[in-house]
Amino acid sequence: MPPATPTPARVLAHPGREAIRLETVLHALADPMRLCIVRFLAGRGDAGATCSDIELVVSKSTGTHHYRVLREAGVINQVYRGTAKINTLRRADLDALFPGLLGSVLAADAAQLGREG
């Protein structure tokens, strides 16, 4: 049975809501790999997904790098659950800070995907 809370060493640092910066969020979203992660997480809602649920065409360490960029930008939340790491979108925080932003980025991404694949 996985422990209710991870050991202290495995608690990841997240920026508080007030520390989230627009430029940093935009930078985090301005990468195809990371946009792919965000798109996937958006489709999972509160359930979230592990890192390996999302098929990235890059090495594992590159994947780790992208997840960290998203987490440090305040776009996603990451918590350990056993050996896995559950990723969820920080929708509430982003919507509170930047109303409509995440939604329009996701819609724009979907539209672009629809146009060209």
Add this chain to the structure above:
Amino acid sequence: MPPATPTPARVLAHPGREAIRLETVLHALADPMRLCIVRFLAGRGDAGATCSDIELVVSKSTGTHHYRVLREAGVINQVYRGTAKINTLRRADLDALFPGLLGSVLAADAAQLGREG
């Protein structure tokens, strides 16, 4: 009197609407200097502004660089008028491709500015 159309050598290349990519737009917006330019242009509407209308705290060549990034991303339009260059936001194109995106970025920027200055 400035000519109605610039000499051929001074016509700048802009991406067509269909060539505008979301990641590129987000990357272009993910810089404080460029966000500053976009914010200023948004307040000018169709009138646009010359490069020197906007006070950037960087050297002229750095300014030129940022304008080019925005133009090549499809965020702004640049046309010569005499020695000056008129910059305008490509609102229609961006709204057609990514409805609501530019608006929510501008709103997010304004909100963040209101919170911290």
Add this chain to the structure above:
DNA sequence: TTCGTAGTACGATGATTGTCAAATAAGGAC
């Protein structure tokens, strides 16, 4: 033609970035 203004082009530089492979750590199943 001479001058001033608006902006570009050309390096150069230091910082950041995206990528990988190899070694490591933590947790769960046996």
Add this chain to the structure above:
DNA sequence: GTCCTTATTTGACAATCATCGTACTACGAA
């Protein structure tokens, strides 16, 4: 305990980026 799975860390690399100063071009005015 011994594995297997999951993911991190480290160190390296090439590419991109933001910045600058200097030299340059184009246009308009005097």
